[in-house]
Structures are given as structure tokens and as C-alpha cells.
Amino acid sequence: MNHLLRGLAPVSEAGWQLLDDEARERLQGPLAARRMVDFSGPHGWEHSAINLGRTEKLPPPNGKGVTALRRRVLPLAELRAGFTISRAELADNDRGAVDADLAALDEAARQIAVAENVAVFHGWKKAGITGITEASPFKPEKLGKTAETYPRCVARAVESIRQAGVEGPYGLALGPDEYTRVIETAEHGGYPLFDHLAKILGGPIVWAPGVKGAVVLSLRGGDFLFESGQDLAIGYASHDAANVELYLEESFSFVVATPEAAAPLSS
Amino acid sequence: MGFDQYHEPPEELSAETRTFARICASLEEESQAIGWYQQRISVEADPDARAIMEDAQGEEFKHFAMNLEFLLRRTPRWRAICEGVLFKDGDIVEHGEAAEAASEDGGDGGGDEAGGDDASLGIGGMKGAGQ
Numbered sequence: 001m002n003h004l005l006r007g008l009a010p011v012s013e014a015g016w017q018l019l020d021d022e023a024r025e026r027l028q029g030p031l032a033a034r035r036m037v038d039f040s041g042p043h044g045w046e047h048s049a050i051n052l053g054r055t056e057k058l059p060p061p062n063g064k065g066v067t068a069l070r071r072r073v074l075p076l077a078e079l080r081a082g083f084t085i086s087r088a089e090l091a092d093n094d095r096g097a098v099d100a101d102l103a104a105l106d107e108a109a110r111q112i113a114v115a116e117n118v119a120v121f122h123g124w125k126k127a128g129i130t131g132i133t134e135a136s137p138f139k140p141e142k143l144g145k146t147a148e149t150y151p152r153c154v155a156r157a158v159e160s161i162r163q164a165g166v167e168g169p170y171g172l173a174l175g176p177d178e179y180t181r182v183i184e185t186a187e188h189g190g191y192p193l194f195d196h197l198a199k200i201l202g203g204p205i206v207w208a209p210g211v212k213g214a215v216v217l218s219l220r221g222g223d224f225l226f227e228s229g230q231d232l233a234i235g236y237a238s239h240d241a242a243n244v245e246l247y248l249e250e251s252f253s254f255v256v257a258t259p260e261a262a263a264p265l266s267s
Numbered sequence: 268m269g270f271d272q273y274h275e276p277p278e279e280l281s282a283e284t285r286t287f288a289r290i291c292a293s294l295e296e297e298s299q300a301i302g303w304y305q306q307r308i309s310v311e312a313d314p315d316a317r318a319i320m321e322d323a324q325g326e327e328f329k330h331f332a333m334n335l336e337f338l339l340r341r342t343p344r345w346r347a348i349c350e351g352v353l354f355k356d357g358d359i360v361e362h363g364e365a366a367e368a369a370s371e372d373g374g375d376g377g378g379d380e381a382g383g384d385d386a387s388l389g390i391g392g393m394k395g396a397g398q
Contacts, residue, residue, distance in 0.1 A: 006386055020388055028393070031393065034391075037394065038394065228391070231387035231390060231391060233386050233388055
């Protein structure tokens with residue numbers, strides 16, 4: 001048994017199948033960052049840090065005659081979102097019920113996906129993670145309240161990145177409000193704005209809960225690295241006669257290698 | 268008393284390895300007994316005698332399972348491979364090859380395969396995947 005302690009949970013094989021399938025389905029939509037950046041791993045729960053390949057000076061232990069350096073690493077951070085599932089619901093699933101109440105799992109999946117997106121796109125200072133928008137050297141251009149200006153803003157962002165020598169294809173991560181505006185809008189002549197933006201970018205347009213405004217970034221590879229230790233998994237915390245306490249958990253860190261490979265757009 | 272479950276000099280083996288070897292020997296014996304009972308049952312005409320043998324064979328199934336579980340709890344890679352093969356429908360050889368390959372990549376706890384024995388959801392990277 002590994003650290004998730006799933007073998008101790010009062011959950012049948014069918015119950016785990018239900019929970020894992022539901023979590024997978026609920027996570028894959030909102031996990032926007034993973035659609036845009038390079039992914040390394042999972043390297044396992046024991047994996048604790050990203051090698052940055054850099055050093056910092058240290059005073060030597062015995063005074064003169066030697067120099068000293070310390071290797072710099074970026075520790076992985078852990079995210080956990082707990083949730084409670086009724087044992088009666090799991091028992092009904094074992095009997096063949098098809099409408100198990102998994103609302104708490106769905107909410108936990110949303111929360112941890114949003115947290116991951118925020119860390120990657122906007123940073124997580126306490127974990128030492130610099131986000132894509134924080135690292136970008138480009139001043140955020142304002143998108144505005146209506147979608148008519150979006151093609152011009154996105155085209156300018158693409159041009160800024162290209163001028164910096166970073167080739168495409170380019171992708172666009174849109175916050176929920178901005179995404180809704182894009183899919184609702186048709187331009188003059190009825191041409192969908194979504195398709196127009198896709199032509200400018202040459203890459204995907206992604207719904208990204210947790211993102212403020214939008215981010216244009218290159219998808220050529222090598223510019224943004226998400227390093228996973230334990231990939232998202234469901235673990236067991238405790239149970240009583242009525243409920244079982246579970247959690248979604250992952251460990252990861254994130255490094256921006258090419259700050260000019262992304263341009264933020266503010267809402 | 269025989270010591271032939273040891274392939275190496277027993278005094279050179281740790282207590283854990285000697286216990287492991289003893290349980291392996293038990294596993295072999297239970298498996299052998301299951302096979303013997305199977306043969307006897309198949310040729311026995313007397314239904315009462317056959318019922319006794321079937322009951323005895325059931326005991327051997329239990330002993331085999333307990334021995335196997337003991338060994339798997341102490342051998343994570345073996346356990347990982349068994350989890351990939353046992354109690355599954357489909358092609359046994361395919362499951363075996365896949366489970367062995369997954370254990371080579373992630374069975375030491377490295378977990379380099381999404382959805383390996385780390386029990387992750389196997390989501391991994393989604394760059395290039397449609398939404």
C-alpha cells in the first residue's frame with residue numbers, strides 16, 4: 001500500500017472505479033494549464049524538487065583557500081482537496097445505482113484544478129512558483145468588456161511574442177467570463193469569433209478557470225515546464241459509520257524557462 | 268527436517284529472506300496439493316469421497332491465497348504485476364506484458380508511468396489534447 005492508503009478505505013473496487021472515473025472526468029475539463037505547458041512526470045511521491053541547474057554562493061566552512069556554492073532547487077508543493085462521500089451512496093453504487101451523489105468530489109476536483117491553474121498562470125509565491133503572467137516582460141493589454149476588441153488584442157500579443165523570437169503555434173487561455181464572451185460572439189457576417197481567434201493563434205483556445213483575463217503563449221515546447229511528483233490521485237483519510245473522508249492530492253512545481261514566450265491580457 | 272527450500276547457505280541469508288523462502292515453499296506445496304486433489308477428484312467415482320476431497324481442496328485454495336498475500340505484501344513489484352494481471356477479463360498474456368513493463372518503469376516507487384502503481388488518475392500532460 002502506498003501513501004494514499006486506499007487499501008484501508010471501506011470502498012469496494014466498484015466504488016474506487018466510480019470515484020476515479022468521476023474525478024478524471026471532472027478534472028480534465030478545467031485543468032487548463034496542462035493543455036498549454038510541457039509536462040514532466042509523474043516522478044513519484046518521493047520526488048521532492050526540480051533541479052534548476054543553478055547555484056548560489058556560500059561562505060566556505062573553514063575560511064580562506066576554498067570557494068563554496070550551494071545548488072539551487074525548486075521544491076515541489078503539495079495540493080490537497082478533501083471531500084466526504086456517504087457510505088450509503090457507495091453501497092447503492094455497489095448495488096447498481098447509476099446516480100450516486102458525488103457533488104463533494106466534483107467540488108474538490110474543481111478547487112484543485114483552479115488552484116493548479118492559478119499557480120501556473122499567476123504564480124504561487126509561498127511555494128516559490130513564478131507564474132506565466134508574472135514572468136512575462138510584456139505589459140498586459142486590456143481586453144475590454146466586449147469581445148469585439150479581442151482579435152486585435154490577441155493578434156498584438158502574438159506579434160509581441162513573435163517579435164521576441166518565439167515561434168508558434170500559440171495558444172490562448174481564457175478566464176471563464178472571457179471564454180463565455182468568445183463563444184457567444186459572432187462577428188460581422190456571422191463568422192464565429194472563436195474560429196477567428198483560432199486562425200490568429202494557430203493553436204488551441206482553452207477554458208481556464210482561475211485565470212484572470214487571458215494569456216497568449218507559445219506551445220512550441222521548452223518554454224514552460226510543469227513537473228509532477230505524484231499526479232492527481234484520490235487518497236483515504238478516515239471514515240466513520242456514515243461517511244468516508246477522501247481527498248484529491250498532487251505534488252508539483254512549475255518553472256518558466258522563456259518569460260517572453262507568453263503575453264498576458266487583462267480583463 | 269529438510270532445508271531444501273534454501274538455494275543458498277541458510278546462514279548467509281537474513282531472517283526476512285529465510286521467512287520469504289519458507290512461505291514460497293509453502294506456496295509451492297499448496298499449489299501441488301491443489302493439483303493432486305484436482306486429479307483425485309476427477310477419477311473418484313464415490314460422491315461422498317469426492318465431496319471430502321473437494322472440501323480439502325478448498326482448504327488448499329485458502330492456504331495458497333494466504334501465502335501469496337503474505338509474499339505480495341513484502342514484494343511491491345510482484346504485487347504491482349499481480350494487480351495488473353489478476354481478476355481481470357481479457358488477454359492474460361497482454362495484461363502480464365503490460366504489468367511487467369509498468370513495474371519496470373515505476374515499480375520502484377519512481378512512478379514514471381501515469382496510472383502505474385501509484386494509483387494516480389493517470390491524467391498527466393494534456394498538451395495538444397482537444398477540449
